Amino acid sequence: MxxxxxxxxxxxxxxxxxxxxxxxxxxxxxxxxxxxxxxxxxxxxxxxxxxxxxxxxxxxxxxxxxxxxxxxxxxxxxxxxxxxxxxxxxxxxxxxxxxxxxxxxxxxxxxxxxxxxxxxxxxxxxxxxxxxxxxxxxxxxxxxxxxxxxxxxxxxxxxxxxxxxxxxxxxxxxxxxxxxxxxxxxxxxxxxxxxxxxxxxSYFNLSGHNAGSIKDHLLMVLSDKVTHKDEFNCPDGGFIDVAGTDFDFREFDRVEKAIISADPQIADCKGLDSNYCVDSREGEFTVVARLKDPAGSRTMETLTDMPGIQLYCGNHLGGTEDQKGDIPYSPYSGICLEAQMYPNAVNIKEFTTPVIPAGKKVYHACGYRFV
The missing domain is CATH 2.70.98.10 (Beta-galactosidase; Chain A, domain 5)
Structure with missing residues (x-):
């Protein structure tokens, strides 16, 4: 084709x-x-x-x-x-x-x-x-x-x-x-x-790009921890175990949980904007997250071989006339699932390095699968 x-x-x-x-x-x-x-x-x-x-x-x-x-x-x-x-x-x-x-x-x-x-x-x-x-x-x-x-x-x-x-x-x-x-x-x-x-x-809204908030979308992230952030929203080398926190999406839960959370690591950003650690799967192209629309009519899986995935709920999207369609976007109109190296990994030796050596071709993969 x-x-x-x-x-x-x-x-x-x-x-x-x-x-x-x-x-x-x-x-x-x-x-x-x-x-x-x-x-x-x-x-x-x-x-x-x-x-x-x-x-x-x-x-x-x-x-x-x-x-x-x-x-x-x-x-x-x-x-x-x-x-x-x-x-x-x-x-x-x-x-x-x-x-x-x-x-x-x-x-x-x-x-x-x-x-x-x-x-x-x-x-x-x-x-x-x-x-x-x-x-x-x-x-x-x-x-x-x-x-x-x-x-x-x-x-x-x-x-x-x-x-x-x-x-x-x-x-x-x-x-x-x-x-x-x-x-x-x-x-x-x-x-x-x-x-x-x-x-x-990319920002996704499985109900349609101009359907409004993604708060009622269901999210699953196959991760036990996130990288801890300093006061400038940058990883500082620490980790947070997701168990018992609003970061925990190991089972499907509404995205709103990580938007209204009072956890300072979330609230200071007006919603989720954190790196989930999926390095246990690093090196193999496999599912690290799933997203469902509220009606259950579309399901998207995120796959990668990379060690991290940034979950960002569009906390700062604004209503401007520059956006496609007739309905302006607003905060939480879409969610990003960004397969990535850990942020600030170049400065933290315990993180997988983002540095590639001279003369060596390096590959990374991300995919969005619809099931």
């Missing part, structure tokens, strides 16, 4: 990004489909049928390219090189100290500019066989085969971008798999040791 490609242009200046900005349509099984933009390597839409066959776009997003280019919420974007926070915006690699932009209190958040989420990527359409070859090359066990033609996006991040060392060649493979998973397969190779810790920053 081939990919459809079309220009995705600025409404303000249609000629400005002509030949540069594109939208790609990818079709999966059973009525599943998505659209991907090469700006930010982002997921623009994700169409999922419910149990009665009614299709809905479950991906929050923006009206058009102009709005995505001013996308403070990072709707649908691939974020990197370094997703999430670096404490003090400082770190060392091989004894050399580096600084990143200070853009979140005293910290660095999501790298800065230019970063994966705010540049145009080069798109290439792949056959099923070509996609399967890349999946096999990754060496990550547990990934099913491609169902239809796939999309490979490439971006060369220059040495010194956002303060990160090395010329990094990054690629993202988007593919629908035979088991109804939308696969996001990242790869990176650099000529210097550097951080390679991407994530996807």
């Amino acid at each position: 081939s990919i459809r490609k079309e220009a995705y242009l600025s409404a303000k200046d249609p000629k400005k990004y002509e030949g540069i900005s594109n939208r790609y349509y990818l079709e999966g099984k059973d009525g599943l489909s998505c659209t991907i933009l090469n700006y930010g390597a982002l997921i623009e839409s994700l169409i999922v049928p419910d149990k009665d066959g009614n299709r809905a776009d479950i991906m929050l997003g923006c009206k058009g390219l102009d709005e995505y280019m001013n996308n403070g919420a990072n709707h649908g974007s691939v974020v990197g090189r370094s997703a999430n926070r670096i404490s003090g915006a400082r770190y060392s690699i091989d004894g050399v100290e580096y600084t990143a932009p200070v853009n979140d209190g005293p910290n660095n958040l999501h790298s800065g500019v230019p970063a994966f989420q705010n540049v145009f990527w080069e798109g290439k359409e792949l056959s099923v066989a070509e996609a399967d070859s890349i999946i096999a090359e990754s060496g990550i066990p547990g990934i099913a085969g491609a169902y239809s033609d796939a999309l490979l996006l490439s971006y060369n991040s220059p040495d010194g971008a956002c303060g990160f060392p090395g010329n990094l060649k990054a690629q993202v493979l988007y593919a629908w798999l035979t088991d109804n998973t939308l696969l996001i397969l990242y790869s990176g190779i650099s000529d210097k040791a550097t951080i390679f810790a991407p994530t996807n920053h």
Whole structure:
């Protein structure tokens, strides 16, 4: 099943990004489909049928390219090189100290500019066989085969971008798999040791992107602990056992529990915004979280080989006219399930390192499966 490609242009200046900005349509099984933009390597839409066959776009997003280019919420974007926070915006690699932009209190958040989420990527359409070859090359066990033609996006991040060392060649493979998973397969190779810790920053509402609050969604996270955060919302090396706390989603529970919680680690962020530790499954592409809509008509599983998953309830989403659809988003309109390296891992030796050695191609995978 081939990919459809079309220009995705600025409404303000249609000629400005002509030949540069594109939208790609990818079709999966059973009525599943998505659209991907090469700006930010982002997921623009994700169409999922419910149990009665009614299709809905479950991906929050923006009206058009102009709005995505001013996308403070990072709707649908691939974020990197370094997703999430670096404490003090400082770190060392091989004894050399580096600084990143200070853009979140005293910290660095999501790298800065230019970063994966705010540049145009080069798109290439792949056959099923070509996609399967890349999946096999990754060496990550547990990934099913491609169902239809796939999309490979490439971006060369220059040495010194956002303060990160090395010329990094990054690629993202988007593919629908035979088991109804939308696969996001990242790869990176650099000529210097550097951080390679991407994530996807999609906001989901399984009732439909403009259906309102996700407080009544049911969430399960297969994790016994979360990373403890300092006063600036950055992991400090400690852990919290989820048992007996509002972080505990080892069984399905309403998302609202982690929005109204009085636990300072939650309340100080106006809702859940924490890294769950799933490193017991690290290295194998497997389920780490499940999400159900209130009606029980759609269920999504998050899969990854990465050690962490950030649960963020859209605590700071705001009602602006930049969002797609007629109903403005508000706090808690969508939830992010961001497979990731632990935030601030570059500064905490006990965490799995986000640093990749020079000359070695490294893969990470995330997937969203609909069951």
